[in-house]
Amino acid sequence: MALKIYGLPRSRAIRNMWACEEGGVAYELVRTSWNDGGTKTPEFLKLNPNAAVPVMDDDGFPLFESLAINLYIGKNKAKGLYPTDAKGEAKLWQWTLWAATELEPHNGAYAANTYMLAPEKRDPAVAAAAWTKLSKALGVLDQHLAAQPWMLGGSFSLADINVSGILLSIYLNNADFSAWKNTKAWLDRCFDRPAAKKIIAARAAS
Ligand SMILES: N[C@@H](CCC(=O)N[C@@H](CS)C(=O)NCC(=O)O)C(=O)O
Incomplete structure (x- = not known):
């Protein structure tokens, strides 16, 4: 099944x-x-x-x-997609928990108050505060991605899905990542993959 x-x-x-x-x-x-x-x-x-x-x-x-x-x-x-050694696995857990705690809440508050809520319910001050907090995390991500093309090193893994997947919606809704060149290039690489294109098409069609 x-x-x-x-x-x-x-x-x-x-x-x-x-x-x-x-x-x-x-x-x-x-x-x-x-x-x-x-x-x-x-x-x-x-x-x-x-x-x-x-x-x-x-x-x-x-x-x-x-x-x-x-x-x-x-x-x-x-x-x-899953690392085969204990240290790689630990790094996957690290980035996944980091994404859940350091990205997800600020990403959600930014998205809700920028394009998701009905216009009269959006609070620009909440969106701006969320973007400031998100920026701090994006700076960390950008520094990490300066040294390697993917989250765990030389090849795409589940860590790339778990971290970039959180940012997918704001990426598709034109959030400005230009201050973080490595992150922007990595997001472009992630979302240009055939599997990503397939799910983005399913999202657009729904
Ligand atoms: N931390 C949960 C969050 C799940 C969540 O909030 N899902 C939203 C849709 S993306 C939902 O079902 N919300 C229910 C509601 O708003 O009543 C996860 O990552 O799975």
């Missing part, structure tokens, strides 16, 4: 779709929205009591949190 991903291409489920596409993993996207009560049904809440997408169901094994799902897919299902 194909691995099931509950969510929509215009949600964090896109990170899991990307990992599956990159790693040659067969999956079924079970289209589920939080806007129509889809995440509040008793069946859904058994899979994810947080009433949020994505959630994965691998033949009866449920897992929530988009980046944890990617770590599971990368380690157990995908080909060529």
Whole structure:
């Protein structure tokens, strides 16, 4: 049975779709929205009591949190995305947790108050404060990427998906990354990959 991903291409489920596409993993996207009560049904809440997408169901094994799902897919299902040595694995965890804590909250606040919320609900001051905090993290990322083309060194890995996947939405909505040349070039490289183009097309079509 194909691995099931509950969510929509215009949600964090896109990170899991990307990992599956990159790693040659067969999956079924079970289209589920939080806007129509889809995440509040008793069946859904058994899979994810947080009433949020994505959630994965691998033949009866449920897992929530988009980046944890990617770590599971990368380690157990995908080909060529997960480091084969303990130190590489630790660096993947480091960057994944960094992305979840240092990027995700500021990225979300910036996106919500720049283009996601209805115009009358956006607060430019919150957007500006979020961008300032995001800038600090982007500076760290830029310095890291000055020395190597991909997050873990010479080749693309799950770390690239987990970090760049968080920035995908603001990238597609014209956030200005010009102050971070290495990061901008890396984002261009990440999102120009065939698997990334496929999920970006699915997002645009949805
Ligand atoms: N930390 C969670 C966040 C999940 C999340 O907030 N998902 C959004 C869609 S991208 C959602 O389902 N929100 C439910 C709601 O707003 O009611 C993850 O990365 O999976």
